[in-house]
Amino acid sequence: xxxxxxxxxxxxxxxxxxxxxxxxxxxxxxxxxxxxxxxxxxxxxxxxxxxxxxxxxxxxxxxxxxxxxxxxxxxxxxxxxxxxxxxxxxxxxxxxxxxxxxxxxxxxxxxxxxxxxxxxxxxxxxxxxxx
Amino acid sequence: xxxxxxxxxxxxxxxxxxxxxxxxxxxxxxxxxxxxxxxxxxxxxxxxxxxxxxxxxxxxxxxxxxxxxxxxxxxxxxxxxxxxxxxxxxxxxxxxxxxxxxxxxxxxxxxxxxxxxxxxxxxxxxxxxxxxxxxxxxxx
Numbered sequence: 001x002x003x004x005x006x007x008x009x010x011x012x013x014x015x016x017x018x019x020x021x022x023x024x025x026x027x028x029x030x031x032x033x034x035x036x037x038x039x040x041x042x043x044x045x046x047x048x049x050x051x052x053x054x055x056x057x058x059x060x061x062x063x064x065x066x067x068x069x070x071x072x073x074x075x076x077x078x079x080x081x082x083x084x085x086x087x088x089x090x091x092x093x094x095x096x097x098x099x100x101x102x103x104x105x106x107x108x109x110x111x112x113x114x115x116x117x118x119x120x121x122x123x124x125x126x127x128x129x130x131x
Numbered sequence: 132x133x134x135x136x137x138x139x140x141x142x143x144x145x146x147x148x149x150x151x152x153x154x155x156x157x158x159x160x161x162x163x164x165x166x167x168x169x170x171x172x173x174x175x176x177x178x179x180x181x182x183x184x185x186x187x188x189x190x191x192x193x194x195x196x197x198x199x200x201x202x203x204x205x206x207x208x209x210x211x212x213x214x215x216x217x218x219x220x221x222x223x224x225x226x227x228x229x230x231x232x233x234x235x236x237x238x239x240x241x242x243x244x245x246x247x248x249x250x251x252x253x254x255x256x257x258x259x260x261x262x263x264x265x266x267x268x269x270x271x
Contacts, residue, residue: 112253116201116262121177124264128179128197 023097027090030054033104033130034086038079040122042114045069046078051108054089056099063107135194135240135271140176142232142242143198143267147174150223153216154202167257168205170212175199184270195245195268198224203258210252213261217249220263242269 034052041049047066055061062085093099104126106114114120147156154170157163165171177197183190202216228244245266252261 113255116199116253116260117255119175121175121197121199124197124199125177125179127264128177128195128266 019097026096029130030090030102031087033126034083034090036126036129037086037104037106037122038082040120040125041079041082042118042120043073043075043078044071046073046081048106048108048110048114049078049082050085051106051111052082052086053105053107054086054093055103055105056093056101061105061107063109065109134234135269136178138232138234138238138240139178139194139196139242139267139269141234142230142240143176143265144174145232146223146230147172147200147220150219152219165203165258170202170204170216172216173201173203175201191270193268193270195266198265198267199262200265201260201262203260206254206257206259208259210259210261213252213259217261217263220265221247221249224263224265240269240271242267 034054037052038049041052043049045066047064047069051062051064053059053061093102106122108114115123144156144158147153154172157165157171157173159174159176163171175198177199178194179196181192181194184193185191200220202213202220204212204216224244224247226244226246230242230244231239232242233239245268247263247265250262250264252259254260
C-alpha cells in the first residue's frame, strides 16, 4: 500500500520566502543591537566604541587601547565608525539562518572599567533591552 | 507621571536596605568614602524603557530598567565574601518578586523583578568585586 503525496510547487517558494523573512528579521535585530551598543557607549578617544565585534566562532575580536590616542574625539564620527564595524561583521556572516549563536563583544582593555567602574553599563542595558 | 522613577528607585533601594546579611551601601550621588579592607555595596539605577502598553489615549506605560548592585570586598582574600553577597542579592531580588512601596502621597506601587543575574568576579585594586544586575519592570 502506498500513497503518493504531491507537494504544491508554490509551497517550496513560500518556504523559501519564509526563510528569507526570518533571516531578515534576525538581521534587523542585529542592526538594532548594534545601534544601541554605540548609542550607549561613551566617547573620548573612540577606542571603546570602535572595539565592538559580532562573531560567530573563532576569530580575533576588535580591541583598541585608549593609550596614546587623542582625546575629545567627535562622538558622532566615532559612533558611526563603531556601527560600520558591526554592520561589516553582520554582512560577513555567510549562513545566518543556520547560525545558532552570535556573540557581541568589546575587547578594548578598558571595557570592564567602562561597564562598572565608570558606570556606563552598556552590556547591562543591552541585555535588559534585547536579552 | 514623571515621579514614578523616584518611587521605583525608592522601592528598590528600600528593599535592598531591608535585606539582612549585606554590608553598608554607597547610594548614587551620596558621599561615601570606602575604607580599605571593609566591604561595601554600590548601586546604580538604570531606567532603559518607557513605552505605552496599550493603544489609545492616555495609555498605561510599561517602565523597565536595571538596578545594578556591585559587591566590593577586600582584594587578596578570595572570592567567597563577594560570592556570598551576590547570592543574598539574587535571593532577595529573585525573578517574579514583587516589591511594594508607598510614597509620601500614600500611593502604592508594585515593582516586579524580571531577573537577577550575577557577573564574573573582577579585581579593581584594592577591591575584588562581583556585579549583580536586577531587571525590573512596572506598568503604571
